[in-house]
Amino acid sequence: xxxxxxxxxxxxxxxxxxxxxxxxxxxxxxxxxxxxxxxxxxxxxxxxxxxxxxxxxxxxxxxxxxxxxxxxxxxxxxxxxxxxxxxxxxxxxxxxxxxxxxxxxxxxxxxxxxxxxxxxxxxxxxxxxxxxxxxxxxxxxxxxxxxxxxxxxxxxxxxxxxxxxxxxxxxxxxxxxxxxxxxxxxxxxxxxxxxxxxxxxxxxxxxxxxxxxxxxxxxxxxxxxxxxxxxxxxxxxxxxxxxxxxxxxxxxxxxxxxxxxxxxxxxxxxxxxxxxxxxxxxxxxxxxxxxxxxxxxxxxxxxxxxxxxxxxxxxxxxxx
Amino acid sequence: xxxxxxxxxxxxxxxxxxxxxxxxxxxxxxxxxxxxxxxxxxxxxxxxxxxxxxxxxxxxxxxxxxxxxxxxxxxxxxxxxxxxxxxxxxxxxxxxxxxxxxxxxxxxxxxxxxxxxxxxxxxxxxxxxxxxxxxxxxxxxxxxxxxxxxxxxxxxxxxxxxxxxxxxxxxxxxxxxxxxxxxxxxxxxxxxxxxxxxxxxxxxxxxxxxxxxxxxxxxxxxxxxxxxxxxxxxxxxxxxxxxxxxxxxxxxxxxxxxxxxxxxxxxxxxxxxxxxxxxxxxxxxxxxxxxxxxxxxxxxxxxxxxxxxxxxxxxxxxxx
Numbered sequence: 001x002x003x004x005x006x007x008x009x010x011x012x013x014x015x016x017x018x019x020x021x022x023x024x025x026x027x028x029x030x031x032x033x034x035x036x037x038x039x040x041x042x043x044x045x046x047x048x049x050x051x052x053x054x055x056x057x058x059x060x061x062x063x064x065x066x067x068x069x070x071x072x073x074x075x076x077x078x079x080x081x082x083x084x085x086x087x088x089x090x091x092x093x094x095x096x097x098x099x100x101x102x103x104x105x106x107x108x109x110x111x112x113x114x115x116x117x118x119x120x121x122x123x124x125x126x127x128x129x130x131x132x133x134x135x136x137x138x139x140x141x142x143x144x145x146x147x148x149x150x151x152x153x154x155x156x157x158x159x160x161x162x163x164x165x166x167x168x169x170x171x172x173x174x175x176x177x178x179x180x181x182x183x184x185x186x187x188x189x190x191x192x193x194x195x196x197x198x199x200x201x202x203x204x205x206x207x208x209x210x211x212x213x214x215x216x217x218x219x220x221x222x223x224x225x226x227x228x229x230x231x232x233x234x235x236x237x238x239x240x241x242x243x244x245x246x247x248x249x250x251x252x253x254x255x256x257x258x259x260x261x262x263x264x265x266x267x268x269x270x271x272x273x274x275x276x277x278x279x280x281x282x283x284x285x286x287x288x289x290x291x292x293x294x295x296x297x298x299x300x301x302x303x304x305x306x307x308x309x310x311x312x313x314x315x316x317x318x319x320x
Numbered sequence: 321x322x323x324x325x326x327x328x329x330x331x332x333x334x335x336x337x338x339x340x341x342x343x344x345x346x347x348x349x350x351x352x353x354x355x356x357x358x359x360x361x362x363x364x365x366x367x368x369x370x371x372x373x374x375x376x377x378x379x380x381x382x383x384x385x386x387x388x389x390x391x392x393x394x395x396x397x398x399x400x401x402x403x404x405x406x407x408x409x410x411x412x413x414x415x416x417x418x419x420x421x422x423x424x425x426x427x428x429x430x431x432x433x434x435x436x437x438x439x440x441x442x443x444x445x446x447x448x449x450x451x452x453x454x455x456x457x458x459x460x461x462x463x464x465x466x467x468x469x470x471x472x473x474x475x476x477x478x479x480x481x482x483x484x485x486x487x488x489x490x491x492x493x494x495x496x497x498x499x500x501x502x503x504x505x506x507x508x509x510x511x512x513x514x515x516x517x518x519x520x521x522x523x524x525x526x527x528x529x530x531x532x533x534x535x536x537x538x539x540x541x542x543x544x545x546x547x548x549x550x551x552x553x554x555x556x557x558x559x560x561x562x563x564x565x566x567x568x569x570x571x572x573x574x575x576x577x578x579x580x581x582x583x584x585x586x587x588x589x590x591x592x593x594x595x596x597x598x599x600x601x602x603x604x605x606x607x608x609x610x611x612x613x614x615x616x617x618x619x620x621x622x623x624x625x626x627x628x629x630x631x632x633x634x635x636x637x638x639x640x
Contacts (some may be wrong), residue, residue: 027466079429083422102403102469105425107461109399112432113458120451127447131440138433142426146347149422 003052003307005059009047011070014063022050030107031114034074037090043069043177046311050181050195053304062184065130068118069177072134072290075111076141078104083149085157112138122184130180144168155243155251162240163204171203187299194294198308199290206315211236212280213320215268221319227264237283238276239258242267245274288316323627325379327365331390334383334473345574350415350427354394357410363389363497367633370501370515373624382504385450388438389497392454395431396461398424403469432458442504445532450500457496464488471555475563475571482560483524491523507619514614518628521611525604526635529554532600533640535588541639547584557603559598562587607637 015035020028044066051062059066078085081094082104088094096104102202119134120127147165151157178199182192213222215238216227229236242250253266271277291312295305340348364386371382379386400406401414402424408414416424438449441452467485471477476563498519498555502512533542534549535558549556553574562570573586591597611632 024466024470026465026470027462079425083425105399105403106428106465106469109432110459110462112429113455113462116436116451117455120455122446124444124448128440128444131436131451135433135437135440139430142347142430142433143344145426146344149426150344150346 001157003049003304005048005052007048007059008041009091010048010059010063011041011044014067015070018067022135026103027107030099031105031111033098034095034111035071036109037074037092039074039090041070042172043073046177046199047181049304049307049311050178051185052181053298053300053307054182054185054187054191054195056181058187062181064118064121065180065184066177068115068121068134069173069180071111072115072138073103073173075108075115076145078108078111080145082108083145108293114180115238117270126184129183133176133179133183137172140168140172144170144172154235157235157240159237159240159244162235162237165208166204167200171200173208173304174203175199191298191300196296198291198298198312201287201294202312204278205287205312208237208280208284208287209316209318211238212277212284213318215271216277216280218319223320227260227268230264230267231260238271239267239279241276241279242270242274246270285315288312323369323624325368325372327368327379328361330368330379331361331386333366334387335390338387346423347427347430350398350419350423351431353418354398354415354427354431355391357394357412359394359410361390363393363493364496366494366519367501369578369624369627369631370498371505372501373620373627374502374505374507374511374515374617376501376505382501384438384441385500385504386497388435388441388454389493390439391431391502392435392458393493395428395435396465398428400465402428403465429573446504449503451502453496454500455516457492460488460492464490464492474555475557475562479557479560479564482555482557486524486527487520490527491520495519501576511620514618517612518611518614518618518632521607521614522632522635525607525611525632528557528600528604528607529638531558531638532597532604533638535591536597536600538639543640547580547588550584550587551580555601558591559587561596561599562590562594566590604636608632 018035044063047066047069048059048062051059056062077089081089082096082101086094087097092098094104095107099107116131116134116150119130122130144165144167147161148169151162151165175196176199178195179192182195187195211229214236215227217226219226229235229239233239238251239250249270250267253263253270256263258266292309295308298305332482338355342350364383367386367389368382371379376382391520397409398415401409402416402421407417412418414424415427419427435518436451436454439450442450464487467481468489471482471485495516496519498515499512507515531549534556535547537546539546549559553559559570569590570587573583573590576583578586590625595628612629615628618625
């Protein structure tokens with residue numbers, strides 16, 4: 001089965017076709033708005049591609065679960081935006097700004113239940129395992145979000161804790177997507193596990209590249225201001241590493257009342273003195289290599305292997 | 321199987337025994353706090369009693385689903401309190417007051433996923449139907465909450481719309497509890513349906529009695545101030561009926577700048593002129609009679625029938 005499918009278009013068409021057969025349009029308008037916001041559709045694409053790579057025939061067979069994970073992901077974004085009091089998501093007002101906080105909370109709740117319903121649209125023999133993985137993954141993601149919030153008020157976060165947080169907050173859902181696609185196609189337990197591990201490594205590379213781009217990205221390509229993480233003193237891999245290796249220098253800069261541009265300049269100077277630009281990139285690449293090593297053990301065609309290897313490499317080299 | 325079980329104690333013990341085997345206590349403390357808040361445990365009690373009434377042997381077999389519905393119910397209270405900006409729940413600070421809004425949202429999300437996990441702890445052959453009913457019920461409850469919020473900004477709510485709102489917001493979860501208990505015990509589809517209908521009627525009686533108590537209750541027994549609904553101009557059966565039958569009188573009172581006691585006095589005077597006290601009580605009783613009529617068609621022992629009939633009658637006559 002060829003992987004040269006336009007997954008994004010297929011997913012967008014399926015999202016367009018979701019029926020909201022209920023009597024309260026006010027509950028469903030924010031859901032439609034959130035799903036229509038675009039995004040990379042990376043989770044459903046991974047699920048559908050893993051499904052085809054493992055011998056699945058028709059992507060329509062795996063589409064409910066692909067939509068289920070996209071629905072779940074968008075639910076987390078919606079509720080995260082309320083928690084973070086964010087105004088903008090994907091260039092548009094967030095749901096609680098366009099409507100209000102109660103609508104954002106309630107529509108998010110409905111998205112979580114709808115995600116669960118979509119995940120369950122599979123044959124009986126696969127239902128329990130699909131839901132087990134989905135629910136376990138959801139719990140891990142809440143834990144990741146909780147850790148991320150707690151990090152804001154801590155100055156002793158270790159690199160290991162940070163890596164665990166991004167594994168929970170970002171990686172497990174990508175891993176769940178890969179594994180669910182493989183499982184639906186009837187892949188062996190070993191291949192399901194390897195696809196899961198591929199997703200974990202992919203997610204870590206993806207998130208670390210995110211941190212890197214926010215500080216070292218090209219302003220012309222990045223699409224938003226460089227240095228937002230520095231201004232917000234966000235506990236990224238870069239800041240946590242610098243706090244460990246140059247604690248006094250970093251805490252002096254953070255304590256000073258500086259203009260944004262000057263703060264970014266001084267923090268980056270410290271990062272450069274520690275060679276964090278190159279070290280972060282090397283770490284990203286090591287996760288990409290780990291992801292590719294997982295692929296090499298999975299029983300899939302060379303074409304499928306290259307598809308997923310390319311996807312990992314592009315995540316590691318993306319400029320926005 | 322005797323129904324003389326202390327269901328509340330069994331449920332409380334099971335809640336006490338819930339394991340939170342995760343690394344982020346900050347996520348789980350609000351969940352524990354919410355579940356420890358008490359409440360009548362009416363949903364798990366209904367589920368367990370229906371299970372025994374229909375021939376179930378050990379309530380431990382149905383306890384995961386009993387806890388699942390109690391977890392779900394408490395999740396809705398937690399998120400409703402954020403939406404309503406409420407300060408107090410069951411005599412204690414609400415979660416978003418004791419912690420903060422992000423903790424309340426995130427812990428609630430985790431409760432919804434945990435509820436789903438608990439509902440799934442049944443034999444494979446029952447899994448799909450249990451989850452179908454649970455998820456459909458959840459969606460209906462969100463719709464009920466949405467309708468309730470929309471009613472606040474409308475002055476043309478009909479009695480039919482109000483009854484549909486309380487069916488969605490309150491009744492379907494009681495009905496789900498009854499049906500799930502019966503289903504787990506292996507009751508016939510007909511008996512499952514009748515238990516569901518019993519739960520719907522019970523819920524409507526319960527909620528209408530709630531409305532009645534807030535206006536006509538005995539202040540010494542009610543436990544909180546009488547007239548809260550009138551002061552907040554809450555769209556209850558009483559106010560909606562009065563707005564239809566004495567629209568000018570009611571809108572004049574609501575438009576006036578009155579002291580609370582005077583507003584309560586004037587609205588109650590209008591209610592009395594329309595005989596709403598007795599009419600509301602008659603409506604409550606008609607739902608109780610409908611609930612009992614459902615019981616009479618179910619294949620259960622006279623003892624079980626009396627247990628559920630008493631429960632309905634006590635809901636209709638409760639003073640707090």
